[in-house]
Amino acid sequence: MATNGNQLETEEQFQEIITRYPTEQRYIMPIMHDLRNRYHYLPRKALEMAAAHLQVPLSQVYSMATFYKAFSLIPRGRVRLKTCDGTTCHIKGSQTIIEEVYKNLGIRPGETTPDREFSLETVNCIGACAIAPALIVNDKVYGKVTAASLKTIIREYGGRENE
Amino acid sequence: MNKSPVNNPDARLVLVCCGTGCIANGGLDVYRALQNELNGDEGVRVDAVTKGTGCHGMCARGPFVRIMPDDINYCQVKVSDVREIVEKTLHGGEVIKRLLFRDPRSKKTVKSHRDIDFYKRQHKIALRNVGVIDPASIEDYMARDGYQSLRKALFTMTPSQVIDEVVKAGLRGRGGAGFPTGLKWKACAAVDRLPRFIVCNGDEGDPGAFMDESVMEGDPHSILEGMAICAYAIGASAGFIYVRDEYAQSVASLGKAIEDARRHGFLGKNILGTALSFDIEIVRGGGAFVCGEETALLASIEGNVGEPRDKYVFPTERGLWGQPTVINNVETWANIPFIIHQGAASFASIGTAGSKGTKVFSVVGKVANTGLVEVPMGTTLREIIFDIAGGIPNGRKFKAVQTGGPSGGCIPESLLDLEVDFDSLARVGSMMGSGGMIVMDDRTCMVEVARYYLNFLAGESCGKCVPCREGIRRFGEILTRICQGKGTVDDLNLLESLSETVQSASLCALGRTAPNPVLSTLKYFREEYLEHIIRHRCPAGICKELTEFYIDPEFCNGCGLCAKMCPSQGIAGAKKQAHTIDQSKCIKCGECVDVCRFMAVKVR
Ligand SMILES: Cc1cc2nc3c(=O)[nH]c(=O)nc-3n(C[C@H](O)[C@H](O)[C@H](O)COP(=O)(O)O)c2cc1C
């Protein structure tokens, strides 16, 4: 099963990540963090294996995976846009950015384009309020984003305009 | 011998800020370029040390480069400036005027930190080392009396003397509720069950706040030292630092600090050869706001969903895994070494009758100098916003300041002379929270702000109790209705009665304080609600359904800037002639309003 980042998800890889941690319930979250950092979402099989390793019911892992916003059960795009919608960014126009992403790429927060190229999420303050509104693309932070500079950024990452 | 140069008054030091804000502005590139420039060249005579320091506070103008011992401060430095800095300033001793900070009000350039109002009027305790030391260097921290307080506590004080000192200092928790820290420790120490645990709350969930981040990134050892002192005072064996998911840099900085502290014997088995054994682990959060609430946070560390529980029994008695636990905020911890080192009296001499010491605020939003500000408790809002943060930019008008995080309140202009402390903020219908201060100007719609917070809280309510889960959602619906021009005057009464229910019946403080944004805006900005409801107009030009922009030909001189900036090419006009907006193209983003230097773009 090939996914984003051209990485193969194999059970051995999952196992390698999961067995870094001892069998204790409190390691559910660290394991999910490691999985997310690697795959940008939580593959079902990996969660099943984590539950088995930690000796907790799969429902416990599932409730954690859906409660915490840091995690997603659906694959993310190759280019992951995160718009900050913290208070500062909000009063400095993050709403416009979110709408412009929709106009340009046809995705709303939580969605991925059908070709798995782009996905959009919102976060609440990344601590870069001084340069609000902020946008993170993969791990790079862009500050003082405007509707116009957003277009340039999307193009930079290989996005075509819809309009 | 400690070789750290931070205390040597003659050392040639180049400090580059590499906090989150500065990195986004290219700080790391500048740092690397300086390193290259200075290491690669054998002929460099000056002994310059390029350090990645934490946040200097004034993030809007980053990246910052500070050159010691002359204390020359350059702002908005680009990689292309690096060679010039090395050649002219480091080799030639010449100040590059273009890179100096320009005071937004006097328009004069300033060379030294000490001359910039933004820094001059502050009083740093929690942030004493941030931006001064290299957070990755334990030697730097130790050169600034780091870990002296731990030594003092371990070798010259009994555990109960340590607690008494913290009680006498009058330190109140900086995470929100303002509970006296010393009393919390005392209560925990009195519970006769082992093990006891210590937790640092670094979840910093308030959107728009980054003071805890800057301490975790910029001075991690102060937190570790504070926790180790508490471990001695209450007899704890293990500590956890719960760090907000988005703060990758904080995790890295704390992780390095913990390793170094272990190596120096400040953490681990038999700390400094004494009977005290205490170690610290980092736990990464999962991006849930409610996990900042202490009981939810503890549940999260245990590997559960972060749902709060009712606090008939406090965590000091039943915390992590049911054991006695002290949980304090990052900034609270950072104050502890100062109190032990300088003594309670010195700390208590700062501040107001009910709130001692200083408080760090993250002053953001519509202010000239966005950044972190640490001032004595009791400083007025006006001093913070106008004298320190430089007031409202672009000739706009101050409208309100929001304090206390999402469930704080909006404070109007008439209360600008309020002396800020825990009690005064609560009195005017807001709260201290963790110290976020979001400044709003006349381009901020107060109804929309209330809607923003309530929508935020609706998304963050854990869903365990009905008043919070359902009530907050209803707030969101009603406020959205008003923002769309579909509200009725009756809705205002509904908001008020709903507030009462949610305040009194919710399980945790998230629900109990959630109506604050609504109540405070209704109290101070009722007119604006009525304007939306009765006249279908959003005076700030934010609610898109109710906004139409136009260019006032009397003010427009046809400079064309708005036409250039308009993302939808919706503004046209001949050169030097008044321009017009094509309403069919306008996406109401307001870019034109914000860029116009003549205030010609108006809201109909
Ligand atoms: C909804 C909610 C969110 C909170 N978020 C935080 C937070 O992000 N950081 C924090 O230190 N305290 C937060 N608190 C306060 C904590 O519950 C707790 O009072 C604090 O960690 C105690 O430390 P202190 O006494 O040093 O302030 C929050 C409280 C509530 C009700």
Ligand code: FES
């Ligand atoms: S609100 Fe967006 S970075 Fe703080």
